[in-house]
Amino acid sequence: DTARPTRIAFGRTLVGQAARSRRTIMVNELPPGYLTISSGLGEVVPAALVLLPIVVEGQVLGVIELASVAAFSQINQDFLEMLMETIGVNVNTIVANARTDELLTESQRLTGELQARSAELQTQQEELQHSNAELEDKASLLAAQNRDIEAKNLQIEQARQELEARAQQLSLASKYKSEFLANMSHELRTPLNSLLILAQLLAQNPSRNLTPKQVEYAGIIHSAGSDLLQLINDILDLSKVEAGKMDVSPERVTLRQLIEYVEATFRPMTSQKGLEFTVVTAPGAPADLLTDDSRLRQVLRNLLSNAVKFTERGGVELAVEPAPDDEVPGGVVRGGPVVAFRVKDTGIGIPEQNLESIFGAFQQADGTTSRKYGGTGLGLSITREIAQLLGGAVTVDSTPDRGSTFTLYLPVARPDFEDLLALAPEHLPADASSDVLDRPAPVAELTGGHRRRPRRLLVVEERPRGLLTLVAESVVADLTHGRDDAGDRPPLDVITAVGAEEAAGALAAEPCHCVVLELGMPDDEASRFLRALRGDSALASVPVLVHSGHRADAAVAEDLRSRAAGGTLEFLAGLDELRERIALHLAAEEPGDVLSLVRPEEPPRPDPRAGQGPPVGRTVLVVDDDARNLFALSGILELHGFRVLHAENGRRGIEALVDHPEVALVLMDVMMPEMDGYTATAEIRRIPRYAELPIIAVTAKAMPGDREKSLASGASDYVTKPVDTKDLIACVRRWLPA
Known part of the structure; x- marks a missing residue:
């Protein structure tokens, strides 16, 4: 009967109850129709029902349900109870046999699989044995290779140690070379300084007691000394190139002004030799370039000087034109147009085999002792290196x-130069501009033992946070970076003002230590600013640094000086000069309190210093161990009305300063026995009464850090050997106003 369940849960129906209770259940007097018993002949209704659980060892294996037409007697019940034990054993045996058959079948299956796997493992074992044999061969080969590698590593380590030793030797040699160059520069410039100063004094003939021929002799001596100075500078430039310490300062260079400089420099030279000199600017040549003005001029000077030097007849030509793309040599930084400066001459020419060697240091086409043309052979070597620094190249035909x-x-504008000038200072990484702009080292440590007011630098330019602000903030960053005694130093701030009125507000708010002024602002803003300065006598001592990107002509300079009303006014052509002057003025004495700048209602007030003469009779202390320098410097100063005291070293200089309180200024040589100028300057600055005393360092300008080291020791300013008479007097008067 498909309607009957095939599985019955324990406890459900009589069958489930018999299985759960493990006891026989007897039911008599079944209801009519509950169940029928059928046979082949008929059917009958049972009267009783018995359910017998099959229990073996406490486990229920099943339940047998029996029906009877008559009630089950006790004998029937006992028989069934006994029968259930036998049935249970048989059922258990049947179940066990079935399980055994299943296990046998499973075992046979597993045995087959095991045999198959054994065959596979045998095959794999044979393959593994073969692989092991190969690995043993490879291991032997690797062992041999390892022995070879160890031997080579030993050789490499020995070579590395040798390279380290050589690198240390080279570093030591480079150090000795730098020290040698610095010392030799000082030793050469010291006598050369005396020679040039005295020759210039003789050529000026202030006493009018020399004959014209003697004046000419003095001029020749000065000219020869200047040539020697140029040779020293070339050697120092070469050392910078070899050490990789020659930097560039990019700025906008106007082609017209560059050509005017070339004309003014070389036309007299070519006229003296009877040569034609032509400067040609081709159509399409750029109006300006983004490069280092001073380095570009140095390259053109070297090329044009050689052209004039090696040309006896004919002429020299400078042609400026756009360079075709297929002509530009490798090594030139691309990313924009390229300009070609061609220096052509009709001179002696160069043999083809020497076209490359002439660019080597100390190399010439004719290097014999009987050569007609002299020279050191440094110019072209330096020229090629500078050209590469500028992103260009030099070729010769x-x-x-x-x-x-x-x-x-x-390149008309190197992309990295453009990016540098376009970025605001706060967007520059800490070392970005140090790779491109030539920053001086930290300078001008003013010692004195007392805390000073904040120093503010005002930048007046056409746009907010422009190039001049970038330069100023880079100088301030260098001045403040890495100072261990920053707590004892006045803080430095840079304020940018757009136009004269905004500058007035900045100056009215707080005093400023120095002003940087952009000359090329529209609407005559620079002149308005200087007119405002003239209207306030309290601003007479505020230095004004005018940046024009080029040397201003005499008329413009005189006009602006007249507007400055006695204030310190300097014209600076390049960023390098501007950088140095900012550092110097931040190291100078504190200015007075600054009052309101712009007063349109008030007429300009006269300068209280107007009409006074030079500072005649002021006492200057010259500290130098070289008697020739003492004599020469004293001659210059006394000729201009100064009283001069002498000291032969730093210690004697301090003693002389203490003994003579009337000393108004000190000229301090940096290299002296017993106590050098750096130490002496620092010692003087530690004396409070001399914290503001002007001290001018006399440096050899041998290596990049010499001037900065002088200023960092506390010097107010510096002059370089050989000392130019005009520069020295101008520097002294700048620090000793009338």
Whole structure:
């Protein structure tokens, strides 16, 4: 009967109850129709029902349900109870046998699989044995290779140690070379300083007691000394190139002004030799370039000087033109147009085999002792290195006895230069501008033992946070970076003002230590600013640094000086100069309190210093161990009305300063026995009464850090050997106003 369940849960129905209770259940007097018993002949209704659980060892294996037409007697019940034990054993045996058959079948299956796997493992074992044999061979080979590698590593380690030793030797040699250059520069410049100063004094003939011939002799001596100075500078430039310490300061260079400089410099030279000199600017040549003005001029000077030097007849030509793309040599920084400066001459020419060697240091086309043309052979070597620093290249094309053409290829605007000038200072990484702009080291440590007011630098330019602000903030960052005694130093601030009125507000708010002024602002803003300065006598001592990107002509300079009303006014062409002057003025004495700047209602007040003469009779202390320098410097100063005291070293200089309180200014040589100028300057600054005393360091300008080291020791300003008479007197008067 498909309607009956095939599985019955324990406890459900009589069958489930018999299985749960493990006891026989007897039911008599079944209801009519509950169940029928059928046979082949008929059917009958049972009267009783018995349910017998099959229990073996406490486990229920099943339940047997029996029906009877008559009630089950006790004998029937006992028989069934006994029968259930036998049935239970048989059922258990049947179940066990079935399980055994299943296990046997499973065992046979597993045995087959095991045999198959054994065969596979046998095959794999054979393969593994073969692989092991191969690995043993490879291991032997690797062991041999390892022995070879160990031997090579030993050789490499020995070579590395040798390289380290050589690197240390090279570093030591470079240090000795730098020290040698610095010392030799000082030793050469010291006598050269005396020679040039005294020769210039003789050539000026202030006593009018020399004959014209003697004056000419003095001029020749001065000219020869200047040539020697140029040779020293070339050697120092070469050392910077070899050490990788020659930096560039990018700025906008106007082509017209560059050509005017070339004309003014070389036309007299070519006229003196009877040569034609032509400067040609081709159509399409850029109006300006983004490069280092001073380095570009140095390259053109070297190329044009050589052209004039090696040309006896004909002429020299400078052609400026756009460079075709297929002509630009490798190594030129691309990313924009390239300009070519071609220096052509009709001179002696260069043999083809020497076209490359002439760019080596101390190399010339004719290097014999009997050569007609002199020189050190440094110019072209320095020229090529500078060209590479500027992102360009120099090539040469020459035919003996017909002339040469040297071509300088320069990018009109290097992308990295443009990015540098376009970025605001706060967007620059800490070391970005140090790779491109030539920053001086920290300078001008003013010692004195007392805390000073904050020093504020005002930048007046056309746009907020422009190039001049970038330069000023980079100088301030260098001054404040890495100072261990920053707590004892006055803080430095840079304020940018756009136009004269905004500058007035900045100056009215707080005093400023120095002002940087952009000359090229529109609407005559620079002149308005200087007119405002003239209207306030309290601002007479505020230094004004005028940056024009080039040397202003005499008329413009005189006009602006007249507007400055006695204030310190300097014209600076390059960023490098501006950087140095900012550092110097931040190291100078504190200015007075600054009052309101712009007063449109008030007429300009006269300068209280107007009409006074030079500072005649002021006492200057010259500290130098070289008697020739003492004599020369004293001669210059006494000729201009100063009283001069002498000291032969730093210690004697301090003693002389203490003994003579009337000393108004000190000229301090930096290299002296017993106590050098750096130490002496620092010692003087530690004396409170001399914290503001002007001290001018006399440096050899040998290595990049010499001037900065002088200023960092506490010097107010510096002059370089050989000392130029005009520069020295101008510097002294700048610190000793009338």
